[in-house]
Amino acid sequence: MTDDAKARGSVSAQRWNRKDWWGVVLDTDDVEKLARFYSELRGWPIWKMDAEDAALDLGEGVAYLSVQRNPDYVRPVWPAKEGAQQMMLHLDFQVTDLAAETARAVALGAELPEHQPQVDVRVLLDPAGHPFCLYI
Known part of the structure; x- marks a missing residue:
């Protein structure tokens, strides 16, 4: 946990010691842009971020949203079209x-x-x- 997250008091020490964490990981070619978007959209602090990945702290429980760099990332098409990259989840x-x-x-x-x-x-x-x- 970053010092910034500790200072906000958004999490307890017990929470960070749990071993049942789960999350959703989104691929992107721009980790910082996507992590900052969801952080601002939902008010979730960025727990960690570098050029390869980022994790957002959802503030409660043991769930997280993560973003990982994929240099071969292809944007999905909405609405879906046959033969085009499909969304994997939303x-x-x-x-x-x-x-x-x-x-x-x-x-x-x-x-x-x-x-x-x-x-x-x-x-x-x-x-x-x-x-x-x-x-x-």
Whole structure:
């Protein structure tokens, strides 16, 4: 844990000693850009970051979001198209104000695709092209 994370008091020593951690790892060609995007979008501090990978502290429990550099990364296509790179997963985030959070995500660097399959959900693309959803 960084000194900055300790100073924020966001985690307890017991939490960091647990052995049942799990997380989601996203590939990208720009670790810093993608890590900073999700840190700002969700308010999660960056626990560690270098040129090869980054980990975000979700603040509770034993889950994390990680970003790893893949020099051969190919952006997925949304909506899916036959023969094109498919998304492997997507992240869902509940929000209280869909319009405001969508606008904020776009201001942080997300893209809002034209294709939106549901009224109460917004599919967006993070700076590396990974689809993620905001929903109410």
